[in-house]
Amino acid sequence: MSGLRQRERLAQEAVHLAPGASEESALGRRVFVEGRGAVLTDLDGNQYIDLAAGTLTQSLGHCHPxxxxxxxxxxxxxxxxxxxxxxxxxxxxxxxxxxxxxxxxxxxxxxxxxxxxxxxxxxxxxxxxxxxxxxxxxxxGFHGKTQGARMLVHWDIGNQAFAGNxxxxxxxxxxxxxxxxxxxxxxxxxxxxxxxxxxxxxxxxxxxxxxxxxxxxxxxxxxxxxxxxxxxxxxxxxxxxxxxxxxxxxxxxxxxxxxxxxxxxxxxxxxxxxxxxxxxxxxxxxxxxxxxxxxxxxxxxxxxxxxxxxxxxxxxxxxxxxxxDALIGQVAGLGALMDERLAQLRTEYQVLGDVRGIGLLHGLEFVRDRATRQPAPEIARAVYRHALDLGLRTAIGGHIIRLAPPFTIDRPLLEEGLGLLAQALERATGGQQ
The missing domain is CATH 3.40.640.10 (Type I PLP-dependent aspartate aminotransferase-like (Major domain))
Structure with a gap:
């Protein structure tokens, strides 16, 4: 849970700030004030391993010197x-x-x-x-939120349909x-x-x-x-x-x-x-x-x-x-570690319907039942919130959580972050595997 100072700051800005924030921001309710490498710090001094790398953006981590x-x-x-x-x-x-x-x-x-x-x-x-x-x-596909980009994938808003060409x-x-x-x-x-x-x-x-x-x-x-x-x-x-x-x-x-x-x-x-x-x-x-x-x-x-x-x-x-620094080669090595650890989590937790990825980009798809593959956004949300409370930031969207660590993250910190993810899964499922 976010601390008192964060809750006060969020209440203050809500007076004027338009709604419509991302799902991860709305669910997470954190106020981040500092980032160094793969670690974020919030307004109350809590730290988080950032396996979302900003908006899947921080290839060199936060505030690379x-x-x-x-x-x-x-x-x-x-x-x-x-x-x-x-x-x-x-x-x-x-x-x-x-x-x-x-x-x-x-x-x-x-x-x-x-x-x-x-x-x-x-x-x-x-x-x-x-x-x-x-x-x-x-x-x-997703190519942005401007009208031309939306028209590519027939993304309608409200009663306006712009399928385009x-x-x-x-x-x-x-x-x-x-x-x-x-x-x-x-x-x-x-x-x-x-x-x-x-x-x-x-x-x-x-x-x-x-x-x-x-x-x-x-x-x-x-x-x-x-x-x-x-x-x-x-x-x-x-x-x-x-x-x-x-x-x-x-x-x-x-x-x-x-x-x-x-x-x-x-x-x-x-x-x-x-x-x-x-x-x-x-x-x-x-x-x-x-x-x-x-x-x-x-x-x-x-x-x-x-x-x-x-x-x-x-x-x-x-x-x-x-x-x-030959970081693209490092991406491949760290990606193999993620493949291994996430595949193991899938064998342990039935709510993980599919785990897929390439390099330092992975998606975890949560389901209520592996046979029907019915999406389970409520489980994804629970895992996401528990992960934050444990000190791990991921990227959520519907029933899918994405992981995209910085290229510069070291192996021990990545393993620690994946360990926190396992703890979040255990909490969200009540230990049922």
Missing amino acids: EVVAALTAQAERLWNVHDFSTADRAALCDLLADLLPEQLDTYAFFSTGAEVVEAALRAVQAVAEPGRNRIGALRY SVLGYSPYCYRCPLDLEYPSCGVRCATLVRRHIAEKSNVSALVFEPVLGAAGVIVPPPGYWEQIAESCREHGVLLVADEVLTGGGRTGTFLAGEQFGIEPDLVTLSKGMASGFPFAALAGRAEVLRHPRAAQAGSTASTYANNPLGIAAARATLEVVRR
């Missing part, structure tokens, strides 16, 4: 000159060219994930051939297969149906997708899914737009998650961990797309906070540490 130094130095010099060149932008471009696949050699910089997705959509619409006026996307294909959600099939005997039928959409609808200009669906609960595709779809897109002239806002920057054990599935995208959107939680986003793409005359018209990559020197400084500092 080199990122703090870069931001502080930049804040003393220059904050905003629209999209004029500044001292670090060329160096950041060179750094990205070193880290990204060779074909992604042209970049534009923005401030948020949703903003960079909108920029990718503008680029696609600019270069699309006449008649190619529709865009493909995947069910359960997108065509939805099946995601590789094996645990809840909409076709009632089982992998691998299914032959990856979901991918076959996406291919059919692409082949039969000659008006599709691009497929916008998350290589690993994050907000949906860390849906990791099985072998064969992306291989089929990418091949079909290439064959039919459909651009591949990979939304790696969550996964990009090394979280899955490669700089781009798509590298593990053989995806060679035409455009990639990046944000979250790229600047270790500081507002920053990048659009990376093939030169033939982003330098196309229709995509490169004046103002096409400009906005108020695009290219701001603070974000560029934070991103450059973050990525230099990631490269210098």
Whole structure:
């Protein structure tokens, strides 16, 4: 439970603060005042191991000294000159060219994930051939809360329905297969149906997708899914737009998650961990797309906070540490530890219907019954609250809890955090396994 000082502060701000906070914030009711590495401190002095890494953003943990130094130095010099060149932008471009696949050699910089997705959509619409006026996307996908991003996945609000011009294909959600099939005997039928959409609808200009669906609960595709779809897109002239806002920057054990599935995208959107939680986003793409005359018209990559020197400084500092300290290799090793510990928890607790993950990104899906797979959001909420009371922060959404520790977390602290998760499970289930 949050202490008296936190409850007083929350009551004070509630007088004026609009409702609609995230589920984890509304349930957790904590006031955090400090973060160092993988540890947070609240207003009452309680500490928490942060296995959610901010908003799955803190690739280097909280307040990494080199990122703090870069931001502080930049804040003393220059904050905003629209999209004029500044001292670090060329160096950041060179750094990205070193880290990204060779074909992604042209970049534009923005401030948020949703903003960079909108920029990718503008680029696609600019270069699309006449008649190619529709865009493909995947069910359960999440690309932001702006209208263009919402329209991709047919996300309606209230009585307003803006399905837009997108065509939805099946995601590789094996645990809840909409076709009632089982992998691998299914032959990856979901991918076959996406291919059919692409082949039969000659008006599709691009497929916008998350290589690993994050907000949906860390849906990791099985072998064969992306291989089929990418091949079909290439064959039919459909651009591949990979939304790696969550996964990009090394979280899955490669700089781009798509590298593990053989995806060679035409455009990639990046944000979250790229600047270790500081507002920053990048659009990376093939030169033939982003330098196309229709995509490169004046103002096409400009906005108020695009290219701001603070974000560029934070991103450059973050990525230099990631490269210098070989942190992506560390992600793979720590991810294997998480695989092992979480698989063990699933054998012990029947309420864990599915556990899945890749690198330092995992999803725990809670169910009331393994046979029916009925979602159990009340159990997820109980585990989440007990974990906080024990000193562990996770990320909850409905009946799923996500874990995404900082790349810099050491093995003993990660093991301690997973131990606290086990205690939270025991408390939430009353010890029933």
